[in-house]
Amino acid sequence: MPVQTPTYLKNLLSGFHALSDPLRLQVVELLRSQELSLCQLGEQLDVSPSTLSFHLKQLQEANLLVSHQEGHWIYYRLNLAQFVVLKQYVAQYRHYNPTSAW
Numbered sequence: 001m002p003v004q005t006p007t008y009l010k011n012l013l014s015g016f017h018a019l020s021d022p023l024r025l026q027v028v029e030l031l032r033s034q035e036l037s038l039c040q041l042g043e044q045l046d047v048s049p050s051t052l053s054f055h056l057k058q059l060q061e062a063n064l065l066v067s068h069q070e071g072h073w074i075y076y077r078l079n080l081a082q083f084v085v086l087k088q089y090v091a092q093y094r095h096y097n098p099t100s101a102w
Helices: 004-018 023-033 038-045 049-061 080-095
Strands: 064-071 074-079
Touching: 004 049, 004 080, 023 038, 023 049, 023 074, 038 049, 038 074, 049 064
Parallel strands: none
Antiparallel strands: 064 074
16 A cells, blocks of 8 residues: 555545546546547537546546647547556455444
């Protein structure tokens, strides 16, 4: 288990907060199997580029997405390493059974 420093906890909070929005969850689902550009995401989600850019920025700030530029296009993909961090944090709690205290 990682040392739970303030930075580590802030990163967890940022990640879970970013995933708490329905549109951002839709973005994550679309990026599960492939990287997509802003335009491709916008077409599939039927949202404006400015709305989508805001949500992509939130996911990037939470370190859940990475991007790269090819010509005029920016492509986004999941940062799976950060999803592993979130998964490991949640997995710690599967060993707890609140009914065993009774």
